[in-house]
Amino acid sequence: MATIRDVAKLAGVSVATVSNALNLRGNVSPDIKERVANAVEMLGYAPHAGAQRLRRSASNLIGVVIADIANPHFGALAEELESSASGRGYSVIICNSGEDLARERRHLQTLLSHRVDGIVLIAAAGDSNERIAMLSRIGVPLAVVDRAIAGLSFDTVTLDDRRAGALVAEHLIGLGHRRIGVVSGPEGVSTARERLEGFREALASVGVPLDPRLVIDGGFRADRARSNTQRLLASAERPTAIFATDLMMALGVLSAVGDAGLVCPLDISVAAIGDNPFATALHPGLTTVAQPVNAIAAAAIEALLASIARSNDEPETSTRIALEPRLIVRGSTGAPQAGVRR
């Protein structure tokens, strides 16, 4: 691989001049700039990022650790995070923890080693004291996105999950549903907890208590949601509607509904949180709560860059942003048909 010395030699100038020419610093005459550019082209020279990092203070690099890159929601988030960041002049390194705490830890360590200027963390499911300990002394601006982490004061940007759950509750109640099943995510994940809680509260506020027997675990996974929903549907008092707290689980719910020979929304209504092109393609279209992925990403990058900017001067004040969800009513929800098929 060519080094800056090779470029200097070929261009017939000093190393310093090459550096100046490439970084548009100091005074370099136009023809020398030209000669340097030619030499770079000729040699296919790419500056050694490691060596650069050694001298420069900022890396202009942001690390993103994602809980599960195979999940379309996180994929979309990654996409938006990257375009937000690159719009502000930062490059982005994406790492995938695959919902594994150990892998998450390794990735964070790697990012620290690369001296990124900041980190965006979409935390893997599960709590761990080790994580708390590590994060609390991480020494680099960090923004927590999508899933909140308790007990740490980082800038946090999420959907207003409580409100999202409430939106679904209000919608279903408004349609006349009273017996509503919930397929919830892992207890340890804030989004799962909050969405359920918001749902429960909204129900309670109109005097409809949530029957704990109708709340089942789907673990944010389609297969798990499917099998548990099958059980729920087979129970004596089948609910007239089901709320899935994420889209993957909604798929499982829909499969189970179809397996049971039920028709949606005639026999049962289904609603979920999370939206993507698939929700439209289903027939009937799935009623969902859309997340402003774009705004979430933008806010996260904004907060992170602000944190990077103030660096170690002012006291670290951490902001907590919860963005507004939006209900999209499609065909999968309707009024319950009293006793029609029971």
Next chain:
Amino acid sequence: MATIRDVAKLAGVSVATVSNALNLRGNVSPDIKERVANAVEMLGYAPHAGAQRLRRSASNLIGVVIADIANPHFGALAEELESSASGRGYSVIICNSGEDLARERRHLQTLLSHRVDGIVLIAAAGDSNERIAMLSRIGVPLAVVDRAIAGLSFDTVTLDDRRAGALVAEHLIGLGHRRIGVVSGPEGVSTARERLEGFREALASVGVPLDPRLVIDGGFRADRARSNTQRLLASAERPTAIFATDLMMALGVLSAVGDAGLVCPLDISVAAIGDNPFATALHPGLTTVAQPVNAIAAAAIEALLASIARSNDEPETSTRIALEPRLIVRGSTGAPQAGVRR
């Protein structure tokens, strides 16, 4: 940030000894190892990756450039690539080009600057001489995955796209379909071309020519596929089946089918290439061709590491691997109902 000198000072040993202790090289007595480990823990020391790269020859880093991280198929591929690579002791940096050639170029450049040991490229759509020129002198082992690039001799791992197209054709022909519409992807992307070509050939081999008026563009996008399919369905001689060459477009097709008040598979059969949990969740389930994403990723990493290993000794022989697709028949395809609803 703490440096290795700080660690050395705190542990009361030389810098070299710290390095040896951390890298398990040379002879370091157990108690000194212990002292070093403690000092590292105490200071939260993370070795400066840039400085390491400067001295080490290998970086143990693999760069992955992905065409569109928001597409679940590529997300899944990214996930598998990462676990394959990390199983072989490599860390992975994921970059997202968002189907943009300029961004792809920037990312490749960045990866070169970071002196990755190898690159996996899932090429953005579109041909460009600039890309050809850049890649042909890239000087780092590179494997092309999923989408082939013409005119370059890199290790290439893809689905056997031609065969995948043929599988769908054989299935639909076997059911009795003769007028089949195709929603195809961008001309410039190998997967789109090959799938269509395999489909066409298989049809031709049983004496059924493909009516060019039934081949429409969906640009690998759900919305585009939807609007163009609407037009196709409204035409005089509506096809009895539609083949979408990827899953996103299949969603658009299904929407259009529903919009037109048609029922699948009664009025029209739909099949696609690409499989994920959504295909099962639909009702009826979508007939698809599954890609062995896992095997594709493994083969790609294998080829890349082999290429890294032989490095600059032996002449670069590039392998071309096409993996076997598998047809999964679900409810969305059935025999055409002669004139039932026409």
Next chain:
DNA sequence: AACCTTCAATAAAACGTTTTATTGATTATG
């Protein structure tokens, strides 16, 4: 007792950049 090995630890060079201070050369100023 003299010598060779092995073992632990170290000093110092090297990696490829950026940047500060320095040097000449050229142009402007009094």
Next chain:
DNA sequence: CATAATCAATAAAACGTTTTATTGAAGGTT
């Protein structure tokens, strides 16, 4: 015309590691 000011280019130090060669010290072998 002398001096100051600007401009272009450079030499060399510094960044934080790894690694080679070196140094003692401690055991082993005759």
